[in-house]
Amino acid sequence: MKVRLGWSVAIIIFMGASMAMAQEKVMSKGEVLFSAGGCGNCHTDVESKGPFLAGGRKLETPFGAFYAPNITKDKKHGIGNWSDADFIQAVRKGVAPDGSHYFPVFPYPAFTDMTDSDLKAIKDYIFTLPAVAKANKPHGVSFPFNIRFGQFFWKLLYFSEGPYKADPKKSKEWNRGAYLSRAVVHCGECHTPRSILGGIKNDYWYAGTPEGEGPEGEGAPNITPHIDNGIGKWSLEEIVTYLESGEDPTGDYAGSLMAEVIENGTAKLSPADRKAIAVYLKTLKPLP
Ligand code: HEC
Ligand code: HEC
Structure with missing residues (x-):
């Protein structure tokens, strides 16, 4: 009896350890970058316990309230139809597949510095997550700040496109x-x-x-x-x-x-x- 109990404890410990190891392993490069970039924090309506990445979080700014969109792989409401190039253009240049400009409340002016391969890894990770059919909420921003074309001029003033260039003088x-x-x-x-x-x-x-x-x-x-x-x-x-x-x-x-x-x-x-x-x-x- 004693021996058998010892074995089952050993097996449980072993299973626990291998599960913990498996958990470490599933964190792909894309998931780590996605987490560090806070994509899930903004694109999930945490307050109303909304579905992960399906959008809706309210972001207060001096220009009004923005609502982060659905970025699940849903083809109608999310980014399911986007190619890798569409995704890289959105995050690197702040430009949507239809050519319109994003508002910088989407921190693309920082994300622009990510490398293509890191962006691709993030997209691949997002596409492993479930699609959620949830419509986007329009932004509560008033004229003239609601004009997407105005973002073109904003970019001329404040935006410098990445990716990050390493400083050879530093380690x-x-x-x-x-x-x-x-x-x-x-x-x-x-x-x-x-x-x-x-x-x-x-x-x-x-x-x-x-x-x-x-x-x-x-x-x-x-x-x-x-x-x-x-x-x-x-x-x-x-x-x-x-x-x-x-x-x-x-x-x-x-x-x-x-x-x-x-x-x-x-x-x-x-x-x-x-x-x-x-x-x-x-x-x-x-x-x-
Ligand atoms: C989404 C906004 C946001 C981002 C992104 C962010 N921070 Fe913060 N940070 C805050 C806020 C808000 C506080 C104050 C937290 C508190 O009140 O406890 C804070 C506090 C801190 C503090 C504590 C300072 C102190 O005097 O107590 C440090 C250090 C810090 N942040 C470093 C960082 C670093 C490094 C990064 C990037 C790797 C970062 N933060 C990214 C919002 C942010
Ligand atoms: C501070 C909040 C915030 C964070 C963090 C954030 N986003 Fe967003 N994102 C937004 C907002 C707000 C928009 C909508 C911008 C607009 O309408 O012009 C957006 C738009 C997008 C779009 C365009 C969606 C569409 O339907 O056109 C993509 C793709 C996107 N974000 C991906 C990401 C990824 C990937 C990350 C993490 C690396 C991320 N976002 C982090 C707030 C955020």
């Missing part, structure tokens, strides 16, 4: 961190203040956004290495820990949108990738 690790921060996790979309027209102010890169002007009408703190206003006192390890578990050096946990960015995103990156982001953050210009 491989730094370039990986820069790529992940700028292109994939798009820290700057929340942590950098914007002009009246909603363009990122590059002179204030990662210097924080005031309450009411940041993502979804909230603010986001300064994450430059400034000692008093930023995270200059955080060690490299402390930044890595925060991006993994959300615990900051005082023992508090990340709240609001950052909790989502960590839990669904940076927590799923490899330890080496989290360290690369921290290495990149440490080299930024400290801004008050």
